Amino acid sequence: MKIGRLNHVGVACPNVEAAAKVYAELYGASEATPAKDFAHLGVRVVFVSLPNMQIELIEPLGEASPIHKFLEKNPAGGQHHMCFEVADIIAARDAMIARGARVLGTGEPYIGAHGVPVIFVHPKDTGGVLVELMQAPGEGDHGDPA
Numbered sequence: 001m002k003i004g005r006l007n008h009v010g011v012a013c014p015n016v017e018a019a020a021k022v023y024a025e026l027y028g029a030s031e032a033t034p035a036k037d038f039a040h041l042g043v044r045v046v047f048v049s050l051p052n053m054q055i056e057l058i059e060p061l062g063e064a065s066p067i068h069k070f071l072e073k074n075p076a077g078g079q080h081h082m083c084f085e086v087a088d089i090i091a092a093r094d095a096m097i098a099r100g101a102r103v104l105g106t107g108e109p110y111i112g113a114h115g116v117p118v119i120f121v122h123p124k125d126t127g128g129v130l131v132e133l134m135q136a137p138g139e140g141d142h143g144d145p146a
Contacts, residue, residue, distance in 0.1 A: 001086065001088075001091050001092045001094075001095030001096075002086075003084040003085070003086060003092075003133070004084060004085035004086055004087065004136055005053075005084070005085050006052075006053050006082065006083070006084055007053060007054065007083045007084065007085050007114075007134060008047070008053055008054040008055060008056045008082075008083045009053070009055055009056070009079060009081070009082050009083070010056040010058055010079070010080040010081040010082070010083065010130075010132070011055055011056065011057055011058065011077060011078065011079055011080060012058050012059075012060075012067045012070045012071055012074065012077045012078060012079075012080040013057055013058065013059055013071075013077035014059065014071060014075070014076075014077060015059060016035050016044055016045065016046040016057040016058070016059040017035055017046065019046070019057045019077070020032045020046045020048055020057055023048050023055065023057075024048075029048050029049075029050060029055070031048070031049040032046050032047065032048045032049070033045075033046055033047045033049075034046070035059075036113075037061060038061075038113055039061060041065075041112070041113065042060065042061050042062060042064055042065035042066065042067070042068075043058050043059060043060060043061055043065055043067055043113070044058075044059040044060075044061055045057065045058055045059075045113045047113075056083070056113065058080060067080070080130060081120070081129070081130040081131065081132050082129060082130075082131055082132070083118075083131075083132035083133070083134055084131065084132070084133055084134070085133075085134055085135075085136035085137075086133050086134070086135060086136065087135075087136055088135070089109045089116075089117040089118070089119060089133065089134070089135040090109065092119070092133045093107065093109060093119050093133075096119070096121055096133075100125070101121050101122065101125040101126070102121070102122035102124070102125055103119050103120070103121060103122075104119070104120040104121070104122055105119075105120070107119070109135070112132070112134060114134060114137065116134055116135045116136075116137055117134070117135045118132055118133065118134045118135070119132070119133050120132050120133075121133065
């Protein structure tokens with residue numbers, strides 16, 4: 001298993017619309033998706049497109065959201081995770097486990113905000129950085145294993 005390109009950096013924030021406005025006004029990154037709620041993930045998301053990747057702005061949908069807990073520790077927000085593409089999410093998961101990394105949750109891939117299967121690798125196994133691995137769009141079809 002080999003990671004592919006950096007797809008996006010996830011940034012937790014109290015308000016995705018306000019954060020998208022900052023990226024547009026401060027950095028000229030004005031190409032952004034409309035805010036979309038992902039109730040099953042407990043988040044509202046805006047993707048800000050850059051020439052070589054995206055920034056995923058993430059806002060909690062309620063106190064049960066993992067982003068809510070992040071914002072309790074970092075009220076202004078901050079980098080939440082980095083996401084790399086992989087050709088095969090199941091092979092990536094199995095390789096992470098075989099190499100001694102902890103896959104968060106049940107270990108089973110689930111459908112993320114890009115509509116493809118994802119897993120997260122524990123930050124204690126990746127130098128303090130939460131890493132998301134996502135099946136590269138258009139690669140294999142493992143569907144929603146849930």
